[in-house]
Amino acid sequence: MTLLIILACVFGVVALMVVLGERFGKPMSNEQQAKFSKLSWVLVFMILVGAIIKEML
Template sequence: MTLLIILACVFGGVALMVIFGEKYGKPMDEEQQASYSKWLRILVFVLIIAAIIKMMV
């Protein structure tokens, strides 16, 4: 029963994100997308290295 409640909460949260994202969100321009893409690559790389170090210790 607890699992169903958790799944319902997750589904409700995702539904709210989609509704508000479509209503209030605005499309990004190409420069902003490129900037986010660059930062996300660096962040993912750092997080992978941190996870590998954490597993080794």
């Protein structure tokens, strides 16, 4: 029963984020999208390297 309550809370919070993001969010320009795209590749690479190092130790 507790798991269902936690799942319902998580679902509610995600739904709230989507509604608020659609209502108050503004579209990004192409330059911002390109910048975030480049940054996300770097961050994913860093997380992968960190996970590999953590598993090796």
